[in-house]
């Protein structure tokens with residue numbers, strides 16, 4: 001990647017990734033390119049595979065697989081990324097995962113009840129939403145709650161596939 005292209009990419013990434021400044025973004029792009037193997041077919045998707053990514057998290061950040069899985073699940077459920085799973089987000093996810101089953105007369109009422117039951121069980125500090133701390137505590141007590149709002153691990157796989165597709169679409173900067 002040449003210098004001009006790198007700067008242009010860094011500038012556009014800076015607009016969305018506000019946690020990083022331009023120099024940091026440039027470094028991340030360079031790091032990214034040392035980690036990925038350029039495919040011989042220029043139309044192929046460039047990216048990290050899951051094992052490489054896990055390996056980096058493990059080696060660089062000393063993370064264990066369990067931690068990644070806990071964290072992953074929470075972020076999948078926190079749809080707007082504000083750090084909390086809200087009643088609305090629970091409702092949305094439960095509706096999506098339950099509608100695949102035969103529907104009741106008024107499924108929305110049933111889902112609302114389910115949201116309240118789940119909150120009662122998982123909302124340890126009673127603020128009406130699930131923080132990561134609430135979620136982690138609840139999952140440690142009851143492992144099945146890890147997928148409380150629908151199967152999240154396959155969703156990560158498909159959302160990653162989706163992201164790769166999406167980035168591929170807009171990748172020609």
Ligand code: CA
Nearest residue numbers: 078080082084
């Ligand atoms: Ca949220």
Ligand code: CA
Nearest residue numbers: 127129130131
């Ligand atoms: Ca809470």
